[in-house]
Every structure is written in C-alpha cells, then in structure tokens.
Amino acid sequence: MGSDVLFQVMRYDPRRDVEPYWAEYPVAVDDGDTVLMGLMRIREDIDGSLAFRASCRSGICGSDGMVINGRSRLACKTQVAAVVSDRGRVVLEPLRNLRYVKDLVVDQTPFWQKFRRVEPYLMPEEPRSAAERPMVLPQAEFDRLSKASDCIFCEICYSECPINGVDRGFLGPQALIKAFRFEFDPRDDGAAARYAPLSNVEGAWRCRTTFNCTDSCPKGIPITEGIQRLKRKLVGELLSGMQPAYRTPMPVESPEETSS
Amino acid sequence: MTAAGGQAWETLRHDVLVIGAGGAGLRAAVAVSEVGLSVGVVSKSLLGKAHTVMAEGGVAAALGHLDAEDSPDVHFRDTMKSGHFVNSARMAELLTAEAPERVWELERWGAVFDRTPAGQILQRAFGAHSYRRLCHVGDHTGKELLRTLQNRVTQLGVAFYPEVIVTRLFRDDSGMAGALAYRRVDGRFVLLRAPAIVLATGGWGRVYAVTSNSWESTGDGTALAFAAGADLMDMEMVQFHPTGMVWPPGVRGLLVTEGVRGEGGILLNAQGRRFMADYDPKRMELSSRDVVARAIYQEVQAGRGTPHGGARLDITARGAAFISRKLPSMRAQFLALADVDITREAMEVAPTCHYMMGGVRVDPDTCATRVPGLFAAGEVAAGLHGANRLGGNSLADLLVFGKRAGDAAARFAAASVHLPVVAASEIEEEVARVLAPLRQPLGPSPYGLHSALQEVMTRCGGIVRSGPGLQNGLQQVLEMQERAARLAAPGGTLYNPGWNLALELDAMLLLGEAILRSALERTESRGAHYRTDFPEEDAAWGKQNVVITRDRGGSPSLRTVPVAAVTPQQQRVLAPLTQDVTGRAPS
Numbered sequence A: 001m002g003s004d005v006l007f008q009v010m011r012y013d014p015r016r017d018v019e020p021y022w023a024e025y026p027v028a029v030d031d032g033d034t035v036l037m038g039l040m041r042i043r044e045d046i047d048g049s050l051a052f053r054a055s056c057r058s059g060i061c062g063s064d065g066m067v068i069n070g071r072s073r074l075a076c077k078t079q080v081a082a083v084v085s086d087r088g089r090v091v092l093e094p095l096r097n098l099r100y101v102k103d104l105v106v107d108q109t110p111f112w113q114k115f116r117r118v119e120p121y122l123m124p125e126e127p128r129s130a131a132e133r134p135m136v137l138p139q140a141e142f143d144r145l146s147k148a149s150d151c152i153f154c155e156i157c158y159s160e161c162p163i164n165g166v167d168r169g170f171l172g173p174q175a176l177i178k179a180f181r182f183e184f185d186p187r188d189d190g191a192a193a194r195y196a197p198l199s200n201v202e203g204a205w206r207c208r209t210t211f212n213c214t215d216s217c218p219k220g221i222p223i224t225e226g227i228q229r230l231k232r233k234l235v236g237e238l239l240s241g242m243q244p245a246y247r248t249p250m251p252v253e254s255p256e257e258t259s260s
Numbered sequence B: 001m002t003a004a005g006g007q008a009w010e011t012l013r014h015d016v017l018v019i020g021a022g023g024a025g026l027r028a029a030v031a032v033s034e035v036g037l038s039v040g041v042v043s044k045s046l047l048g049k050a051h052t053v054m055a056e057g058g059v060a061a062a063l064g065h066l067d068a069e070d071s072p073d074v075h076f077r078d079t080m081k082s083g084h085f086v087n088s089a090r091m092a093e094l095l096t097a098e099a100p101e102r103v104w105e106l107e108r109w110g111a112v113f114d115r116t117p118a119g120q121i122l123q124r125a126f127g128a129h130s131y132r133r134l135c136h137v138g139d140h141t142g143k144e145l146l147r148t149l150q151n152r153v154t155q156l157g158v159a160f161y162p163e164v165i166v167t168r169l170f171r172d173d174s175g176m177a178g179a180l181a182y183r184r185v186d187g188r189f190v191l192l193r194a195p196a197i198v199l200a201t202g203g204w205g206r207v208y209a210v211t212s213n214s215w216e217s218t219g220d221g222t223a224l225a226f227a228a229g230a231d232l233m234d235m236e237m238v239q240f241h242p243t244g245m246v247w248p249p250g251v252r253g254l255l256v257t258e259g260v261r262g263e264g265g266i267l268l269n270a271q272g273r274r275f276m277a278d279y280d281p282k283r284m285e286l287s288s289r290d291v292v293a294r295a296i297y298q299e300v301q302a303g304r305g306t307p308h309g310g311a312r313l314d315i316t317a318r319g320a321a322f323i324s325r326k327l328p329s330m331r332a333q334f335l336a337l338a339d340v341d342i343t344r345e346a347m348e349v350a351p352t353c354h355y356m357m358g359g360v361r362v363d364p365d366t367c368a369t370r371v372p373g374l375f376a377a378g379e380v381a382a383g384l385h386g387a388n389r390l391g392g393n394s395l396a397d398l399l400v401f402g403k404r405a406g407d408a409a410a411r412f413a414a415a416s417v418h419l420p421v422v423a424a425s426e427i428e429e430e431v432a433r434v435l436a437p438l439r440q441p442l443g444p445s446p447y448g449l450h451s452a453l454q455e456v457m458t459r460c461g462g463i464v465r466s467g468p469g470l471q472n473g474l475q476q477v478l479e480m481q482e483r484a485a486r487l488a489a490p491g492g493t494l495y496n497p498g499w500n501l502a503l504e505l506d507a508m509l510l511l512g513e514a515i516l517r518s519a520l521e522r523t524e525s526r527g528a529h530y531r532t533d534f535p536e537e538d539a540a541w542g543k544q545n546v547v548i549t550r551d552r553g554g555s556p557s558l559r560t561v562p563v564a565a566v567t568p569q570q571q572r573v574l575a576p577l578t579q580d581v582t583g584r585a586p587s
Helices: A035-045 A080-087 A109-117 A139-148 A156-160 A162-166 A173-183 A191-198 A212-216 A223-239 B023-034 B072-082 B089-108 B141-156 B220-228 B289-301 B320-326 B328-338 B393-415 B424-439 B446-460 B467-484 B497-521 B568-579
Strands: A003-011 A021-029 A065-068 A071-074 A090-093 A100-102 B002-004 B007-013 B016-019 B039-042 B159-161 B164-171 B176-183 B189-193 B196-199 B238-245 B266-268 B311-314 B347-356 B374-376 B544-550 B556-562
Touching (some): A071 A212, A156 A212, A173 A223, B023 B039, B023 B141, B189 B424, B196 B393, B220 B374, B289 B311, B497 B556
Parallel strands (some): B007 B189, B016 B196, B039 B159
C-alpha cells in the first residue's frame, strides 16, 4: 500500500504552549501497520520530542492506551486501516479522566493510588510457613481468577468510565476488578480488610453498569460482571451482620504522588 | 533542594536502592523489605510494564509433578549442557536447587499457575529440557509472575519511583553512595542515596534491528555498572530466539513462544519439509535455541525460506480447542497483528534477538559485582546461562538471584555504618552531561544513530559472524561513539523521548562495542556464538570466559579468565553427560 495517512495529534507542553493544539502529520502507512507504528515514524522522522508511552508493542504491557478516533484503545493493537475509514484520518488524544502531562501522556498517580486502596494482594486464611507446599486449586476456580488477573493496567476502562469522568473519588473499574480477583480467590480471607474501601459511595456501589469498561477492555475481561458480583458479596456480608452499613464516605486523597 | 547549574535536585534516601522493576528487581525489593530495611525501586516505566511481562513459556523448576524422574540434578545437567560448559556451575546449582521454592512462594503470594487434573501446578515440555518442567500460566507466565510480585511489593509498602531514569552511580570509600536520576514526567533531577544498590535492569536487545525485547531494553544498567568499575563477561553470547514474527513489518521480531513447539508445533520450510530432521533428528523442534535458530537461518539462506524470509511453524494438527486453551495469547497476537488464525494456518517465523547471556560479572552466591555495595541480578548479570540459555531458566533466574541479590544487598547495607556522601561537584558535572543533548543547537538525531547502530550490529554481530565482519562492525561502532558526543535532542526536559534515547545510546554504543570485541576474541563457535571462520567448538575455549574491564582511561580492556572449576559433587552430577555424544564432557 504505502499510502499517506493523516495523523492529527493533540500536542501540549505546558512549559512551552499556552494551551493544547492539533498538529497534523502525513505518515506513510503499509498494510497491517498499527497506529503505534505511525507514531513511531512521526517521532523518528519529524519530531523526536513527541511524547507517548509505549513499551512491548504487542498488547501485553498496556502502556500505549490513548484516545484513537474518539475511543480509548491500545495504539499497538489498533490497525490504521481499521480506524482511518470513519474520519479519513487518525485522530489521537490523551486518555480521559486524568491530569494532562504532555502530548499523549497523562498523570496516572490517582489510578495507582486507587489500586493500592483495595489492598490488591492475597491475604491467606492463615499465615503459611515457608516449608508448606501450595494448596490444590481446581481448574474452574483457576479459570475465573485467571481472566480477572489478565488486567494490563492500561487505564482504558478508567478513561472510558463515565462515572470516573464526573466523580474523581470513584475507585474505578480497574481497582474494582482487582478487588474482585482477590475477594473471589478461595485462598483469600481479606474480606474484612477490603470491606471499607469497597462498600462505600466511592466504591463498588458507585458503578452504574454502563458496561463501557467491559466493552473497551483490550483483554476482554468481563469487568462489569465482576463488579456486580462484588456488590452481591458485599450485601451478603452486610446482611449476615459481619459488616456495618456503607454510609461513611472515604476520605478524598490528594492527587499528589505518595512515595509508596 | 540544592542548586546545581541553575537546576535543582531532590534527595531521597534508602538502605537499598533497586534499579529496575522487572522480576529480579521486585524480588530483590521483597527480600530487602522482608528484613525490615528501607528499599526504593526506580523504574524507567510504570509499575508492571517491565519486559518480564513478555515472558511467555514458563518458569523452569524441577517440581516433578508430571515426570517424577525429574530433579534439580537433572535440571542442573540440562542447564550446564545447554550453556556449553562455559557457565558458572555454582550459579546453575543454586538456580536448580532453589527454583522450586521460589515457585511455591509465588503461589503463597497469590499466583495462579495452570493445574494438573489433580489440582497441582502443571508443567510443560520445552526445548532441551529432559522432562516436562516449565510451570506456566497459559502463554503469559511472565505477566502473572510480575503481577504477583507487584502485588507483594504493594502489600509490603515498598517505595516505588515510576518513570525515573538513572544516569550515573556514585561510589565512596566503603561502598556505593547513590545514584543520580531524572523524572520523566517533570525532568527534575533526583539524588538517590543508598550504601547498597541492586541492578536489575534487564538486557539490551535493542542494539539489534530485529528483537523480541521491549523498548526499555537498552542496557542502561550494564553501562552504569561498567562506568562504576564492574567487569562485564560473556558479552559475545547473544541469544537469537528461533521464532519471531516476520510479518507485518511493524511487529517483526515479536516473540512466538517456544510453547508452540512445546505443545506440538512443527517447523516446515517452503518446500514443506520438516527440516529439523536434517539438523537434530533426535530432539527435532525441541532442540536448543541456538541450533533451531541457525537451522531456520540456513534454510532461508539456501533459498528454502517463506516469502518474507522465514520458516512455517504449524500447530494446526492439535485442533482449535486445544490451541485456544494452551496458547490464547499467541492466537490473539496473530489474529490481531497479522490476520492469521493459527488454528487453521501456519505461522511465518524467523530468528529474533531475544536474550543476553552476557552482562555484569557477579559472585554466584551473592550477585556482588567487584564494586563493593553493587549487586546485579537477572538478565543484566552474566554467568548462569553460559553460551546458550534454556527456555524457562530466565524466569527462574530472576526469582532465585533476585532474592539472593536482595538478601546480600540488605546484609551489606545493614553492616554499613556511615551515611554515604556524594560531592555536589560530582552531581553538577553529571547534570551538565545529561542536559547536553538538549543544548546542542544542531547535531545528529538520536533516532538516526540508533537505526545505524542496529543495522551494523545485525549485519556484523548477528546470528552468523566472521572475523572481517566483526572488525568492520567494530570500526563503525567506534565512529558512531564519536558522533554520539554531538547528539541533539530538541525540546525540553518534560517527557522528552528524544532526549531519553540520546542518553540510552551511550549505553547501547558501549554494549555494541563490547559484543563485537568479545566475539572477535572468541575464535571458535560455541552455543549462540557462531563464526564462519571458526565453525567448530574448540576445547581450549571451552575453559575460558571473555571478561571486559574498564581501564584507567575508561576504555574497555579484554582478557580471558578460566571458567570456574566444577566441584567433585557437581562433577558426579554431570557424569551421565560423558556418555552423551551431543554434549561435550566437562573437564
């Protein structure tokens, strides 16, 4: 093919530009080329300072999420040919719902703070000694967890979630699916510790089941379903008298980076 | 805050600083944190993005769940044989003895490996492993391993500094003093003070044009260690994985997991012949990586390659259900990136630069370099894999030696009695060096120079080498090093990838030189190192490693050192190999 496709890229360096602006680059594109390949060519041939995150180029590391022709997607898994038809060009913007840093880069700090808030690690029923062999885990249990564990922290669900757009305190789909992954692990006993951050107006209950996260997830994780199962589990814990009602809002954390 | 040449730097202090947040770095951080010391982890990228996530096939550990005959001893023999006996027997012994516990520990921390019908960890066959040995999670084992460690460091509250680039290490009289770095998101400098530093910065596959590596794999840590006075070893040993994608061009080099062959995939040339029968009829597709990679290369050279210059890898015989279950990422990768359904069609594959066996020379037990207080673990370190790495040994490596490096660094830091000091003048000098590419009005583009380096390394220092080619490549790389002094990176310090690449190129040019010089020195063929002018193994070279030391002027100086002696106990374990015609008997 080798034809030129117009890439329209949002550029912004807060130290040099008054406000974000559109830059247009004609890019030679071959059959099978991804949006990421086009960005690499712009950076190599036209402007070496163009900022975007990318690492593995194969949809495994989840670094190159961006808004491509109006939808959040991974640049390395999006074929130019698949998106160019709707607007006749490739339009690139940074992910939504996070502070803008430069060009196609956003500040991911709140996203990671929320991940940490759900205590995303296995809390075994009882401390296991180093000498103990691992427990037996049936394949069916494994399959359910494995899918949730497939998350690549790409932030696409967070960018597409309408609740994250209007409520900066909402934990968001990514943190909630991580909580699901451990809450439904038969080896885990962390429900009491996770109840407070999850059963909260900024936690699982804030989800309005728009399915944007599920629809946009590049790994095909059924995030919405996971969040609803979390809600059901929280209701069970409430009704069984294990936990208090969820009225108290969580304190809002500062968006500044913490060191841990 | 301290003023430095109009700049300012922030100072942070930890007992141990870990550079790199892949498997080895995070495992080291867990080890330090578990003994109650303060540890800081810096990473070029965000948490969980490191190249470890791309490891597909599995982690080699002789659990013997499927083949009860397997044992750490057999794993040790396989590792030594595959390394062509220039690897460290002590490192291989530690790896194979400790890998099972490191795997079980991951499950205690929440990992979910694939299961046997009885619910135990499932293990798969892999090239040149005597038994089914690789514990795996589908074909995304590295991702699950890194996630588990990521969750563990989160639980332990380890300090993590994302998108921070270290440019220099500082020493003082009794150990390390710290590292200077800058933050990508604001361009600010940070002085990280610590008496002990663990390097876990991975490999440098990006010196080659076709590589399976992430964009981070530029060898920064190796160059940092060398500049601080550490030795490099086995730099000529570069693993080319036999099966990388070849089409379309944007994904050239991306890995096609050895798991495809482990699960029954066969290699065919353009004429439909299963050509491995001509190269290694006994092990066929599951021969060692160097043998399979050269076989594909030679088939293509002989005119029997596919249209895009590769071989066909066919697993369709196993059926769609099996393939979708065991190789889901591969199926998705080929569908999304190449529009090929691997349950119905063969894949097109060719060798791709995959792994560096060489790197920083370390003590086998502690991962200590010869610089007091500086440790190295994982791909950045040399010794374990010798002339060829076994698949699955890399994930085992970063768990076993990540922990060992963390333990040793923690002991070193706990024993250190003074607060290390870095002179302001040293920092100011380094800040000026780092900012130079931004202040060059005109000069070569780092992107252009990088492409030129990749082209030369691929042509002169690739899968098949020769003396004249290596000489020619070395000359060109030395010229590029002069050009690199004038690199220009327009733009500011805020998230500027061109500036970043200009600094990475310093490392890549040094490591390119080191590969070519070491390959020239080793006048034989062994494992991954193949020379057309010396096509046979030479028994004398089988007792030597090539080591590079930094001389007083800062230039690389080569020497050979004897391969570490094998103990009588190791000798007994290796004895069965003396009956095997395909493996050279150890001396």
